[in-house]
Amino acid sequence: MKRFIITGGAGFIGSAVCRYLVKEKQVEVLNLDKLTYAGVPESLKEIEDSERYRFEQVDVCNQVTVASLFADFQPDAVMHLAAESHVDRSIDGPSAFMETNIMGTYTMLECAREYWLSLPEDLSVPESESPNSKPQTPNRSNFRFHHISTDEVYGSLGAAGLFEETTSYDPRSPYSASKASSDHLVKAWFHTYGLPVVITNCSNNYGPYHFPEKLIPLVILNALDEKPLPIYGKGDNIRDWLYVEDHAKALVNVVEKGRLGETYNVGGRNERTNLEVVETICEILDELRPRESGMYKDLITFVADRPGHDARYAIDATKLETELGWKAEENFETGIRRTIQWYLANKWWWSPLREGRYSGERLGKA
Template structure:
């Protein structure tokens, strides 16, 4: 059995679904169910005895002690985090509480559990911490992509809180011997993505006839990783990663935000044309850039490929087509998550 924290969020829920589709090992899934946690994503597992969902907080030491002693997982995969840069700018305290204090409490709960394991189980145990490429800061146009030896230079409250959590995980390994692994991933996209992020936001706004908001000049560059590729990378790191090591996970797909939006518009023109015959690109609207907006992220994932034999299966072209088609086929899911609170949020950040 494994324990997944944050398993009702975007990447976590995809991982849980992927894990149970690819094997028979049970999952205990702990999630606080904040705005981005959605049990609808896990509805297909409702009657699956291999999936045990627990509503709770990684910072609740009493709950974690009971959970760990009852289920005795062989590994913990920590997805639990506040993860949206815009939200961190307007409300940084939640990010400090969850990403820093929450990770500290989770590490301490894990350490107490791990210390009491029989030696054979103690040796086999793993704590895998899921992080982001944003901890490395920003790159100029001609800089080499981020590798694991890049120094941390976070530029937003979100990335600073994730950097802090990474440092805690590293320290608990070097100080206490906790058997940890860390992955730093690039921008994920795919099914079940909460529509405050660029790709699902653009898809849903396009279909609703709303403006497609582009920050600044739209030339910010990101490396895009299909979420199912990320899941396979996590499985491989958990299986064979070297203790104490960090592995960058990327898709080798650098795209400007504007290129991404135009690609989505072109796919929608093909798959769901506008009734008036015009192109979706006419809905593109430029909005004021956000404070401290990093210009470019890029991931060098060669360590993961060379040491563990992993590389992504999807190109951006194949992954984005699957993503757009999924949103077209699953509009009930999007209706459930785009509540009045969500609409107020998008109006606040992108303009009415």
Template sequence: MKLLVTGGAGFIGSAVVRLAVARGHSVVNLDALTYAACLDNVATVADNPRYSFEQADIRDRAAMDRILAQHKPDAIMHLAAESHVDRSIDGPGTFIETNITGTYTLLEAARAYWVAQGRPSSFRFHHISTDEVFGSLGSEGQFTEETPYDPRSPYSASKAASDHLVQAWHHTYGLPIVLTNCSNNYGPYHFPEKLIPVIILNALAGKPLPIYGDGSNVRDWLYVEDHADALLLVVQQGAVGRSYNIGGENERSNLDLVRSLCGILDELRPKPQGSYADQITFVTDRPGHDARYAIDPARVSTELGWRPSVTVEEGLRRTVEWYLANEGWWRALQERSGVGERLGVKS
């Protein structure tokens, strides 16, 4: 199968690229190389004859038309997006342009390409989204594919809009789409502005470990390589027009998660005195902070046979070990704009 992966130099996209190439697929990695992208993420496959790279912006229709006509993919896996909630609070315009306008432009290019190819029923436009489009849960329940959309941040609103566009292009134009909504990802190559890498790297640097509010916000944590496995399964076997929720079945409060990370660091890189947990600091919550996310992955499990293989305890240990072994990777990224700063405090 020949895949065009947008955002393939990012965190989740690069995991998809690495796994797809390892499984024998041909992959075209399309990435604009904005601040959160890093070609080192795909260095292990860069010389593989089944891999190629195109630097382009999904808002550039001419570039999208050229790339599709040249490479003739069997499927598009659309992961390119602005994804950091805090940055969306400070600068929502970029999220509207990339996540909404960019998805629209890519959809139109994909539709034109699909029509030019004779409308093959085997073609897929796979849109990868987030559970944040569903809003916030109370202490009980889980998001299903039928949960009404209720986005609370500029980021989640822009992703919700892109989900609706993809569904509309299927119902109006017949474009063969599949859609997935995932829970919080973590693992190797996670850009160092997100919670888990922030905690690891601040701990190592002796800095405060910031936790929003009282740390009671709950997330369902999905190891990124499990997610990549699910995405490749959906693009090949998912039913056209169907959406699938992909979750890790690993709910943890932010405070419990940070304490777990501190425990692993205490074991693997102990401090001269005390615990890394001594550095935990509670900070003012961000505006519109959702209380709890939890995914019900029953559909993808029942219909496609997928289940997460990595527990959060195992995944966190793997992640900490990876950051300890890859200091050169994360130190270079810490120099990029906004990394290490408190963002998302505008109101």
């Protein structure tokens, strides 16, 4: 049985990765999460009683504690997702982004390097020579450090073109600049120390257990509350949307099969303007939960744009698709319907978050 450390596993994507690993991959998971405002332990309800799941509340910047957890758990792989992730919050208060996204990644790399150096060499005989010989695991050659990043490091596209793995970095927000910094650190630890790393850069995710501050859950929940549906600027900014469970599968595919030192872009090939996204949500809600009078799109309200709002992101995921055989299973129409159905059925999850931690106020106006 394999053992994976997941950082940020109480967050939106991290919890999807934990659920997938424990339920479908029979992997033993240690989830390290500080439980910031974005950490929601209830997202792990489906696996919290599994003997293959363990949680530790810890800050990834805390080198002493993280190092002792590495030594105790003896992971085969680390999937590093812990981050401050909301662009608007990075505009209001960049400090936590620098601390967690840059220094937290540095700390994780150093803990991983120390642990990796303590592992035995792989002394197993090649399978061709001895079919029954099994490598000792973990060992120095099969350990992996997987850094999870964003397409926002590449900056903003015009009307044409796609982000490729070779696209130059050009981050524009404090969030994307901090993620770009962390990507550079991971590459440096590969080239300088030989730490066995893989990196993924993914487009916008959506799906169940998405914290209500992000566009899609905010619009669904504001609509259900009969509140305005805010759209920044003219709503013409374009994002490439990926269903979170497809992302979780891509990540596990890369940590298991990705080539060392390589970057893989992950994307859904589902470009939509923000206005199209909101209108689609309104149409599905009109069908599934009609208002007493009027249509949900009547609640759409255009508000002042986000400062430095990137115009368009779009991912070329060819490398991941052809080299590792991954492909998104959901398109935007099927994924958004599943997402809306999930929010309609799981008020127990989002209602305390809307009442306590974030009730929909505008963030990031600078």
